[in-house]
Amino acid sequence: MPRIAANLTTLFTELPMLDRFAAAADAGFEGAEILFPYDIAGPQLARAAAAAGLPIVLINAPPPNWAGGPRGFAAVPGLEDRFRRDFERSLRVAEALRSRHIHVMAGRAEGPEALDTLVRNLAWAAERAPHASLTIEPASPRSMPGSFLTDYGTALEVIGRIGAPNLGLQLDMHHALSITGDLAACWDDVAAVTRHVQIAGWPARTEPDPQAAPLAGLLAALVASGYRGWIGAEYDPTRTTQAGLGWLDRLRGVVA
Numbered sequence: 001m002p003r004i005a006a007n008l009t010t011l012f013t014e015l016p017m018l019d020r021f022a023a024a025a026d027a028g029f030e031g032a033e034i035l036f037p038y039d040i041a042g043p044q045l046a047r048a049a050a051a052a053g054l055p056i057v058l059i060n061a062p063p064p065n066w067a068g069g070p071r072g073f074a075a076v077p078g079l080e081d082r083f084r085r086d087f088e089r090s091l092r093v094a095e096a097l098r099s100r101h102i103h104v105m106a107g108r109a110e111g112p113e114a115l116d117t118l119v120r121n122l123a124w125a126a127e128r129a130p131h132a133s134l135t136i137e138p139a140s141p142r143s144m145p146g147s148f149l150t151d152y153g154t155a156l157e158v159i160g161r162i163g164a165p166n167l168g169l170q171l172d173m174h175h176a177l178s179i180t181g182d183l184a185a186c187w188d189d190v191a192a193v194t195r196h197v198q199i200a201g202w203p204a205r206t207e208p209d210p211q212a213a214p215l216a217g218l219l220a221a222l223v224a225s226g227y228r229g230w231i232g233a234e235y236d237p238t239r240t241t242q243a244g245l246g247w248l249d250r251l252r253g254v255v256a
């Protein structure tokens with residue numbers, strides 16, 4: 001049965017980051033994602049996660065400028081040195097937090113040179129960190145304008161060209177629906193290389209509804225295909241996080 005992680009960058013934001021782990025554990029989550037854990041010392045985060053009994057499932061590699069800027073640069077020609085330095089940083093943090101996955105973002109770029117840059121950077125990263133699990137996540141252009149990685153065909157090509165056992169896909173249902181409009185067909189295409197799944201309500205990206213389309217279909221497909229990874233809840237709560245958590249028990253009923 002897939003386990004459910006709270007994305008602590010988007011959930012429990014009523015609380016300081018270090019208090020979010022305990023709140024997520026009390027609410028019934030079994031793990032945590034943090035998009036950018038670079039503002040708080042790793043040992044402090046690791047202690048808070050351990051005290052709450054929550055493994056950290058996913059972090060993102062550092063963005064050059066999270067506050068309004070591009071959120072990554074693995075596909076940006078000319079920034080390869082910066083990519084390597086920052087990847088080393090994400091590795092140190094991932095090791096301190098024992099994060100299961102590192103999500104590497106492509107950043108704003110276009111064209112064949114960007115594709116080659118992404119392949120080269122990710123191939124280097126996968127070889128540099130054979131024990132780390134790396135993911136790439138196609139993002140809808142509406143959410144991330146200008147991002148290089150906005151379709152699953154390109155993601156599959158990149159993963160296939162590199163052929164590293166520690167590189168795979170992060171399927172975020174919000175992006176998958178925005179990009180393809182057909183979550184079931186998208187899952188069929190990418191299931192074999194998917195290492196991590198994220199869910200949210202559709203189309204508003206608020207609380208997920210496990211018993212209604214499109215999430216009900218995705219959950220059925222995950223169970224049918226024997227998906228053994230985590231499901232991360234990455235959404236914007238309608239009111240407080242706690243007030244909207246009724247979906248969590250209902251989801252367990254569906255995937256049990």
Ligand SMILES: O=C(O)[C@@H](O)C(=O)CO
Pocket residue numbers: 035060071103137172175198234
């Ligand atoms: O879907 C998203 O926005 C995230 O998973 C992410 O990593 C981009 O910041």
Ligand SMILES: [Mg+2]
Pocket residue numbers: 137172198234
């Ligand atoms: Mg996501």
